[in-house]
Amino acid sequence: MVDLELIGVRVEVVGNTPVVILRERDGDRRVLPIYIGKPEAASIQWALDGLEPPRPLTHDLIVDLLGALGAVLERVVITDVIDGVFHAELVLQTRTGAVKVSCRPSDAVAVAVRTGTHIQCTTDVIDDAGKFADLGDVSDDEDDSDGLGAELETVDESELLGEFRDFIENINPDDFKP
Secondary structure, rough: EEEEEEEEEEEOOOOOOEEEEEEEOOOOOOOEEEEEOOOHHHHHHHHHHHOOOOOOOOHHHHHHHHHOOEEEEEEEEEEHHHHHOEEEEEEEEEEEEEEEEEHHHHHHHHHHHHHOOOOOOHHHHHHHHOOOOOOOOOOEEEEEOOOOOOHHHOOHHHHHHHHHHHHHHOOOOOHHHH
């Protein structure tokens, strides 16, 4: 297993798509960029900023449920990349033993940020999808030989939160019908 640290959430300029950026804690310090949805990006950013919504968001609810059930989140593991799609697991310790719950990496990271839980990935994942990149302050017009920094910018929190609020306010049960 490879230990990762959460660098933050950025937005890919070209597609205006949020990306969670994880980096190896040791070794080559490769980064692992994972495209995520806007609501998940907002949720992660809220937790990073220490903001508490008036009512629990989905990831807050998950943390509350784990606590109510006496489960402890031991770690989050990004387990695989299949056809460009990342897979993850929540590794829980429960009263009856260890339990692994499959989930999206964005949800796993959002829960990990709220609980201070370690994030890991398999060696295969970092070898397959890890990138060598300098995530220093790179402006959009500077030369960036690795190609990652020039494509990403810091999330505009107010814009992202506004989009998240619009999503929540306009959600309709019919949106979930096949």
